[in-house]
Amino acid sequence: MHYIYIVECCDGTLYTGYTNNLEKRIKVHNEKKGAKYTRGRTPVKLKYFEEFEDKVEAMKREAEIKSLDRPKKQALFSIE
Template identity: 40%
Template sequence: MPYVYLLRCSDDSLYVGSTRNLEQRLGEHGSGAVAGYTATRLPVELVWALETERMDDAAELERQVKGWRRAKRVALIEGRLADLPALSRSDARRSC
């Protein structure tokens, strides 16, 4: 089944990805086999994952979460789903 996931990297940054095989992908990230962002920030830790019905749903959610500020990603990781709307960029602009 497809997944969207968040990894916490060794520098405390958050990486967002999607995959058809979460266990395999985590192994690839952990070993440094995935070239790019996480390979230079090992070790990484899975901090959140969501299984989706279809891969295109996972890819769309990945794209959305990549656009979120850190505070909103942290709220997602911590399960503070009620806080997500208030942490949206559009809501933050309206309150200024």
Template identity: 40%
Template sequence: MTFYAYILRCNDGSYYAGHTDNLDVRLAQHQRGLVGSYTAARRPVLLAWSESFPTRDEAFRAERRVKGWSRAKKEALIAGDLDRLCVLARSRQQ
């Protein structure tokens, strides 16, 4: 089975991170307002990024890691700009 960590871009411009074992079903649940109040109040949502993982634990760890990131780091990840992501990670550590 495959698991996913994902980032949604909400209608108000904010980001929401989560994890699931069925990305299509989970996205549809978010779109219908069936998952929590955060995304339900900020629909429609768009899938901005996702990555697959072999275990639920790895997907959950990725979700928790991304949730703690700044908006700039999330946007670098979404854009696939790994150089910028590394710069942002280093600048935060200093």
């Protein structure tokens, strides 16, 4: 499976990413080995994710979410 996800960093900022192993990716972020953006903003907390069977679709959705402003991103995980 392929996933897009949003994590909230310790400073309150949001980071959106793609992975094919969600649990491992969150762990890597929190070990300060993930994306450069999150390395200095740990711990991160998973706020939202979507699952896809196709990598291309997941990457398209990641791009869509990255283009959203903060309130719209927050609306994604406020619904749940």
